[in-house]
Amino acid sequence: MQMAEQILSVAHLEKSYQKRHVLHDINFSIAKGEVVALLGPSGSGKSTLIRCLNGLEEYQQGTLTFNGEEVTPTEKNWQQLRQKIGMVFQSYDLFPNLTVLDNILLGPVKVQHQSREEAKATAEKLLDQVGLREYENSYPRQLSGGQKQRIAIVRALALNPELMLFDEVTASLDPEMVRGVLNIITELAQDSNMTMIVVTHEMNFAKQIADRVLFLEDGKILEQTPGKQFFEDPQTDRAKAFLESMDF
Amino acid sequence: MQMAEQILSVAHLEKSYQKRHVLHDINFSIAKGEVVALLGPSGSGKSTLIRCLNGLEEYQQGTLTFNGEEVTPTEKNWQQLRQKIGMVFQSYDLFPNLTVLDNILLGPVKVQHQSREEAKATAEKLLDQVGLREYENSYPRQLSGGQKQRIAIVRALALNPELMLFDEVTASLDPEMVRGVLNIITELAQDSNMTMIVVTHEMNFAKQIADRVLFLEDGKILEQTPGKQFFEDPQTDRAKAFLESMDF
Amino acid sequence: MGISWQVIQQSLPVFEKGLVLTLWLSLIGIIGAIIVGLVCSLLQYFKVPVLHQIVSVYVEVSRNTPLLVQLFFLYYAFPVFGFKMNAEMCGIVGLIFLGGSYMAEGFTGGFNGVSKTQVETGKAIGLTRGQLARYVVFPQGFALSVPALAANIIFLIKETSIFTVIAIPELTNTALDLIGMYYRSNEYLLVLVVGYAIILIPLSILLTILEKRVRYGAFGN
């Protein structure tokens, strides 16, 4: 791991909800173009960690460094940073009161002050990529779950982020819809070389895209292992047990 | 398929929601001790069919025959029959206002008028089987999703039904919780010889327990094939495509 | 005692005046209440220092005391210290004072009802606090608050019946006055009930339609 191109580093991160200590001394970095899969049992703190990286949760201690600069965790700073750090959630979180296109353009036009034409051109290119160009004037309610989730990804990409965070984006989809969404993320990783951190319960998918796996349990990083190796020969027994439990 | 021990037969079942025709001429039977898996893409009508078998949905045409007697579909009759036909849903549907034990005893004591002691003895035996005896005085909110779903199964079994219906009982569970629940259903099929109809998206599980597969699409039964054969060599192209889409 | 249509007919012109007055006072009061409520809920949403605490106190005082006592205060007690408004003004001020807090609660309830994931999603695409409010929270929150606002509108119109205690000749006062002069309670109370029905039934149907429209516009169901 070459220090030079680290896009994000996390050092000694600690996070509690009231009395509950949920993240313990988290340390890791992610380099440009790298894909990190964040795995671990339910409740181990994956969502909490990824939300800290986007300023959606406050943390008590530790430092984040983004593109070589330490992040001062103020609301104002985070608002700026979020244009560089895109995030997609489990729920199909499109704004129901806006059309697909307006959902996508909101960030580029209002936050980044791009001209509507310019932003629209980008948006349509992305919509073409995910095969949903024809829905640009539809409302979210007219789309299936899988389609909504693909639009949500486009919406995050439209800001042209340097790092993407995905939190179980297929968890609430019908099984048949899952593949379409995962394909897009895979393309993004492989063709566009996007840097990303992915939380998922789809082991086959993780195996396919992860350059590195962070295995979390009880808020601690139990192991950080290159992707291939993790799935063939995890270093800890706990990870082994976890992998076994994931296929019936 | 020997007529003699058919526990439930469905003949020419038709079901519409207002204008939408969702089940077309459904015909099948299930014999005592048999396990039928109901598979098919999302929206194909699996839930609708299984809910018709329990009187939760009205149907427009067709006959159901249970234990050799044709079912007259009145609310009163169904209320009686539901003691013989247990059902477990996708949602963790325990009553949040009752303890685990009271959830289980409600049916036996209030509906079947068993004595509380007798019912409690049965309940505790079942709780032992699913490894949750220690939670009998807990409230549902204190349990994990997987635990809740196991209790829901116990609750249905406590009425000592002759037929069990399972509708995607693991669909809203965390991946690690899935196995525990599926194990219980597998035991039920293999050790207790329970007759059951199972809707699931877990293909490995279906493969393991199904004596026969009913493959549904657009409200029609496309094929009825013995379990092994279906997974190795489905008869229709649609089923083949479906099986392929299910693993990433 | 039967009902005399003649008595009813003769009273109609007077009742019509009362009805018009009821409508006017309600209209001004409701518009005022919506404005006050919106301002208050914005102050609370953005947690504007000092003002938002003042708003909290106002909301509690206004919601937890009867309009009748508020009006007595405005009309009979305040002038003792030299603040004097005419009856109609007192009525309107009272209605706005009462309705403002109800409307504020309605708006705030709507804003708070916007789901947490929607807010977080907005943040995740880099929206500022103001933009989040403008593009996500307000449009959705407003749609969520319409049912409460509609209920408040009906409530406030009915509350104008209390204006009778400060001698505003609205519908209820008209009826009570006629009863006092001509002793035909049956007829006048009947006209009174019909009068309110004429205002409130069409209005509540209209509001239900509006609720559905707005809801569909925002959420599509």
Next chain:
Amino acid sequence: MAHSGINVLFEGRNLARLFGGLWTTIEIAAIALVLGLILGVVLGVLRTFKNRPLRFILRLYLEFFRIVPTVVLLFLFYYILPRQMGVNLPANEVAILVFALWTAAEMSDIVRGALISVPQHQRESGLAIGLGRWQLYRYVLIPQAVALELPATINLVTRVIKTTSLLMLISVMDVINVGQQVVEANGQKYPTGVFWVYGIIFVMYFVIDYPLSWWAKRMDKKRLERANG
């Protein structure tokens, strides 16, 4: 002297009388609420049944009490009932009747709303273990609905208490009527007495209603928090 007007409260038995009036107010509100809430629950349950004529009648009942202002209801019941129906009740009982019927109407809507918002799968899992209709209500729906409806019910209670201020219009010696007597009897001696008398009535209502509202709000907040995870 403006500020000395407060002494009007301590003249003779004035303060005690005001509290006496308040007690009348509370008594009427309490009895009406107990009756109204019970009746409201029953009507609310009935309104979730499939029986169309029944639902229509109950809806009509609700809409009548929704449309007619309470002042008008009080007059209707006080003056018209005895003459048209031969039922003659003293003012306090008319007040209780009107408030109870009104409470029941509003409550029936709250209960109905809560019952239909108990998740559909709760109803279905009740049916699936063979519960009959009454058992379903008794063991599953009503207990869950109670938790959902509590804040709205408390808000209804505060509204009923506030609305008792209208009792003065039908010869009930409630706190406001007593207040008027005090103002009139002491008006010459204490020209600013009116401020203090209405002031203390204002405070009395606030002191009763505020804790209830606070409680309702807190429960609502907790429920929202739970819903948001």
Next chain:
Amino acid sequence: GCGSNSSKSSSSSSSSDNQSTVQKIKKRGTIRIAVFGDLPPYGWVNKNGQRVGYDLTLARKVAKDLGVKAKFVQVNANNRVDALNSNKVDMVLANFTVTPERKQVVDFANPYMKVSVGVVSKKSNPITKASQLNGKKLIVTKGTTAENYFTKQSGVNLLKFDSKTQQFNALKNGRGAALADDNSYLYAWVKNQPKYTVGIKSIGPKQYIAPAVKKGNKSLLNWTNKEINKLTKNSFFEQDYNSQLKPYFGSEVKPSDIIITK
């Protein structure tokens, strides 16, 4: 005890039973009488919570002579007819002026007071002629003879209140140029309000105040007529005047202005 509502034992509504109403009242042991609660010195509640005043003394006397207890129901002017008609009370003793309109809906017994409408206004800006009221606001109480009288005079804007408390407060707050009501109250009121004067002492017809009973209630009406005659003869009203009214009136009022003497 005092200041309470009507009796609970009354649920029959028809007054045309075989049994005479007087008998029924005696059997019941209480007579329900409608009175004012905020009109010193006629019917009001003093600081100790006791109902007192000219009408109240009469009411207690009536009850005593009937041999029953009195239950008082406090009414406002515009409820007096309905209180009788809806059988909330047996008798009204609330400064009820006899008018032709009212005679059609209730039965009046023999009168016990004289009255006419007067108008009170600020000494600094007195109203002494009805014509001065043109285009101005005049305060009245709903259901009074004053309201009735001025409703028929065009050009006067009436501000109508429910109770006496409200109307006098409104005048003090300057909500109208003047207030019209029975002159008998106004005399009493200005005694303690040195800034005000009864600028018009009497306007409209001279009228009488009498007890009222429900229309058709012959037996109580007859009894009451006899009672009033007897009390008049016994100078009861002079005593009542001296104890209840005199302290409230200035020197300009003579007993013969108010009460009916034999």
